[in-house]
Amino acid sequence: MEPRRGEIGSAAPPDRRHPEGASAPEGANREVHxxxxxxxxxxxxxxxxxPARAHRLPAAGRAVVHRYTPFVIRLKDRSAADCVVNGVAIGIAPGSKHTGLAVFTDHEGSRAGRxxxxxxxxxxxxxxxxxxxxALRRGRRSRNLRYRTPRFLNGGSPWCVDTLSTG
Known part of the structure; x- marks a missing residue:
């Protein structure tokens, strides 16, 4: 039996679910939320x-969804005066075609992108x-259209001679 659709080697599937990710160091392939x-x-x-905590809080009745994009929740039982807020920094990377915006938090000397x-x-x-x-306008101007011959048999023009009436 020959391999089909690019299948090369044994037909038995590997015994690991993600063989390329198994040899990588811990956390290297993880998706960062x-x-x-x-x-x-x-x-x-x-x-x-x-995000897991943010989705549990509205279900418990402690918060409401303030905005969906980006996802923002508003706590019902907290005020900023009662909490310690570490602060958030914004980074901007301007470019000619794209501009990058990032939100960072500083926690114990390490900076984490949020x-x-x-x-x-x-x-x-x-x-x-x-x-x-x-380009479309130039194409319309230079298009090689046939000359439309004048119509004399449309019946409404007084200076056109009606060639059908022999009368």
Whole structure:
């Protein structure tokens, strides 16, 4: 029997579920979940928390969902005056085509990234659309169209001679 669809080697599946990830160091292949932003009952920011905790708090009745994108919860039983807030720093990496925005927290001298987004600039998109529009306009101007002969038998023009009436 020959291998099909790119299958090479034995037909038996490997005994590990993820063979390439098994030899990697611990935590190297793990997906990093972004932190969830938390507000107190007055809408003031608190320290971000883990997504699992953020999804348990509304189910327990301790919080409400304030916004879905990005996911933000508002605690009902906390105020910023009662809590110690470590602080959040924002990093901006400007570029010609994209701008990167990141939110960091400092905890015991180590900096941890909590949220990151990439903002795509519309400059190139607008330039490409204007160039496409100009190319279509040039194409319409230089198109080799046949000359449309004048129509004399449409019956409404007084200076056109009606060739069918021999009268």
């Amino acid at each position: 972004p932190a969830v932003f938390v507000l107190d009952r007055h809408g003031h920011p608190l320290d971000p928390c883990h 949220y990151a987004i990439q903002l795509d600039h519309r400059g190139a998109l607008i330039r490409d659309r204007l160039a496409s529009r100009a």
